[in-house]
Amino acid sequence: MKTRDGGVRSAGDLADPNDDGLPPDRTQAILEAAKEVASLLKAGGHPFALAGGVAVYAHGGPGTLQHDVDFCVLPEDIDAVTVTLESAGLAVVQPPEDWLLKTRSHGQEVDLIFRPARVPVSRELLDRAEVLSVQSVWMPVLSATDLLIGRLMSFSEHYCDFGSALPIARTLREKIDWARVRRECGAVPMPAAFLYLLERLHVIEPEETGHGDTT
Numbered sequence: 001m002k003t004r005d006g007g008v009r010s011a012g013d014l015a016d017p018n019d020d021g022l023p024p025d026r027t028q029a030i031l032e033a034a035k036e037v038a039s040l041l042k043a044g045g046h047p048f049a050l051a052g053g054v055a056v057y058a059h060g061g062p063g064t065l066q067h068d069v070d071f072c073v074l075p076e077d078i079d080a081v082t083v084t085l086e087s088a089g090l091a092v093v094q095p096p097e098d099w100l101l102k103t104r105s106h107g108q109e110v111d112l113i114f115r116p117a118r119v120p121v122s123r124e125l126l127d128r129a130e131v132l133s134v135q136s137v138w139m140p141v142l143s144a145t146d147l148l149i150g151r152l153m154s155f156s157e158h159y160c161d162f163g164s165a166l167p168i169a170r171t172l173r174e175k176i177d178w179a180r181v182r183r184e185c186g187a188v189p190m191p192a193a194f195l196y197l198l199e200r201l202h203v204i205e206p207e208e209t210g211h212g213d214t215t
Contacts, residue, residue, distance in 0.1 A: 033105035038139040044084035049129035068109035144175035155190035
């Protein structure tokens with residue numbers, strides 16, 4: 001990622017003006033990071049949506065957070081987003097992965113994702129986001145359905161962590177459009193296996209007669 005002065009940042013260049021070296025409450029630090037970056041993106045007029053574990057939290061999911069903050073932004077906006085964040089004192093870097101940018105806030109990593117699961121972030125995806133409160137800061141949050149579809153479509157033969165998707169499916173199942181999940185994911189082997197697991201765990205009803213006796 002080129003900086004405004006023409007240089008190139010690497011992951012080792014990340015600096016966080018809010019990182020004072022003290023051991024934070026991890027959940028609260030993650031929420032503070034989400035609020036700060038969301039406020040900057042809103043002020044800059046950039047379309048975006050909160051994603052990942054903090055988005056699940058915003059929808060009413062588990063209240064203990066242990067991972068980074070994720071935002072979806074449009075691919076064509078990455079340069080403008082970089083300027084907005086760096087103008088506020090947050091360094092933005094391009095990691096080896098070519099589908100996101102990274103910054104830091106309150107000692108926490110923040111990922112700015114523009115091509116999740118090999119598909120570019122679209123305005124349609126962002127338009128489906130719900131405006132929810134994250135500790136009194138209102139921001140667009142990916143819909144529960146899009147959160148689950150995104151997680152399932154990231155599965156492959158080399159990465160298939162059903163444990164990461166179960167909290168979304170269980171805690172947000174009333175908010176998920178399961179017909180759409182089946183329509184978009186059901187023909188892909190790993191997501192199909194996960195949907196079958198949900199049937200056997202009685203999280204969702206079998207689509208038709210099921211895959212045998214689920215009692």
